[in-house]
Amino acid sequence: MAGKKAPEKKAPDPKAKAAPKGGENKAGKKGARKVSGGAKVSVFMIGLVILGAVFMPSAVLLIIGMMPTIAATFADPKRAGTRVVTVGALNLAGCVPFLFKLWSQGHEFDTALNIATDPQAIIVMYAAAGAGYMIDWSMSSVVAAILYQRGLARQESIKKRQAELVLRWGAEVTGQIPLDHQGFAVEPPEKSR
């Protein structure tokens, strides 16, 4: 959820910069869009609350089961969202079997509480979230290490290519020597024989 909100907050900025060019009408339209975006969020939240009220047992189960994701959302200082997605996806996967169980047992509030208070269920749901954390940690480290090495290798290849260019075209190719219009080092006439 937090991941969805972030782009919505960022979106107005570039449009706000463009506003002076378009004049008042465009500014008016942009204001309307802003109101429209806020309205959408409100409608969505209202819809969510209504859905939560209608499907109260499922909502209660998900709120309890998805606690690690909610915690991850608030724990992410940059609100980048990738870790939340990682944790949230597996956390949700851990909740889904118990959600199906709730639905198959009549979708009662008590059933939801029973499942939510069942240690096995809680362990499964939270362990799935933990697996998400593990994936986030391990994958990011591995990928970062690989990319770092690739960066170093690229630096090497750049140096090599530059050396090749210097070898073929001379030191003049570096652009660090004053050159004449034909690309040769500027020599004063006195140097000539």
Added chain:
Amino acid sequence: MTEEVKPDQAQGETVPEKTDARKSAGRAASIKFDHNVEIFPDTRMPEYDSGDVKAYRAISRDKVNHFALVCERHLVPRTRSATNYAGLLNPFLVPLVAMGKIFWPPAGQERFVIIYKDVLGKRLMKETDYALDWRQDDVMNIVVKPMISALVDFRNRDFAHGAIRPSNMFYTGPASKPEKIVLGDCLALPSSYNQPVLYQTIERGMVAPIARGEATLTDDLYAFGVSLAVLMRSNDPLEGMTDDEIVRAKIETGSYAAITGKERFKGSILELLRGVLHDDPTQRWTLEEVMVWLDGRRLSPKQSIKEKKAPRPVLFSGEKYFQSSLLAMSLDSNPPDAVRLVESDDLNQWLIRSVEDDIALERVENAVKTTREKGTGPGYEDRLVANLSIALDTKAPLRFRGLRMTGDGLGKAMAEAMVLRHEIQPFVDLFAQNIAFNWITVQENQHIDVGNLISRFDSCRNFIRHGKIGYGIERCVYLLCPEAHCLSDKFNDYHVLTPEDMVLAFEDLCKKGKAPINFLDRHCAAFLSVKDSKVIDTYLFDLASWEDYKKILGNLKCLATIQKRSSMPMLPGLAAAFMEMIDVICERYHDRDVREKLQKSVARYAAEGDLAKMAGILNNAELMARDLGGFKEAMREYNGLQKEHAELEMRLADAANFGKSAGREVAAVTSSIIAAIIILAASFMFFTHTSTY
């Protein structure tokens, strides 16, 4: 009697012989010339020397005796006139056999030689003798008739000998009664170079020997007249006099009186002497008049006209002058006094009151005005003296800072000055200060080609003003003296007369390991520009460049053009010398691969000695443009890589976070995929096995 002479062939096709001569110089006593003549450097023939030019024994393949005159480097021989001379078939002239350049072992350098058939006999008179006291009849029979026939031939072949004098006449038979007279050499030296002042007209007598210019038939007639007088007179009235004093004597008393003194010639020969010794060129007998006289028709002898003397003298340098021509002759001996003469108005007053020559006065006033227009700073005195001299005596030669020249002789004088390393600046000033122009514009002598000289002097002035390689005073030399060899220091041991000679001389230098850094210097460029402008004018810009590669390429292109145009043989020596300098040209290509390929290609043609193909490869504008485009592209790539490297450097510095976000994205995707699989599996089980739940 006279062997067929092929001057062009002799000049241009002696290279193989020269090489043979070089090889055999150390051990052989003779040098082969053009396959036909053998010259013996150890066998001198001093009796045939022509002044500074020494004579050596020579022999033809068919064992006919010859003698060879070996020219001096600073004295330009009359190679152009030689073509006309070669066509003369006269028993009273020494037959020209051949001429051209050879390697001359005694000097260790190439020299120009002129080979004559040895028909001369003994010299009629020593150079130091000036009176033979011959009988008139003998002179008529032995000298006059043969000489007139020779003069007729000269006229018919548009030739002038320039060295007619008894000391250049040779005889056969007993000394008491010579049977036959033969005229000696006139080609090995500049025209009239060896001719004593006595045998020169007044005007030519004032000129330095080197700068007398080509003689004319009227000069030959005058010299013929003096020769007759010398043969017949019993004493020398001018004995002990310097050249200047002889000229003054001729001016003051007239040539006839000065030469004959108190001698009284009688009979018909008197008319001839008076006629040909007349000091006014327009009054002097022509050859037609001489022939009429020879036929026996008596012409009234013309009285020589002495220059008008002023009743009162003008004082210059402590001496009194009554004639403007004598004053003009002395002006350059004391330039400050010449300035005083003008500033004090003494000269004008003398011209108005004593000489009473309004035209001369006007010329002097113009000369002073013209001189002052160029300022009165350094050089004013010299300019004033030169211009005054011209104005006072229009028939006199060009006099400037010690130089005394005719317009025609200027070139040879410059060539001599350059070879002997004399000061050349007076010649430069001569054109730069317009002195030469001032002289030519007052000339009235019908034998001077004024239009041609004006055109050439104008070109010289422009060359000096231009000053760059291919122009300057060097070009003036070759323009005014087309017979001069190339005077570059590089050719001190060579005699370069044509562009092909130059290339062969360079080839020889290269083979000896003496390849110059810069082949075409100012002299070479000027020489080629005059001889064949098409082989060099296009490259003068390159040759004048301060950039080494342009100079070398200019040299290569020029020499390659000569090789191609003249269908010359391969030149491996020159090509190898250029190969040593090829790096400088190849460095003008940015791409090292291109450089390497170029060097390989050029090396292949260099081994063959093909300069034209070497130049073709190196002078490739399309390749240069491609190379420059490639270089610019490489610069852009290098710059892009540099930026990328800097960015990576900055990001890699934060090693803890580098790639983390990407890793988390991968983790998110992975997690999402796993979750999706789990959810799908659970859904599948839920919808297919509801009972399980």
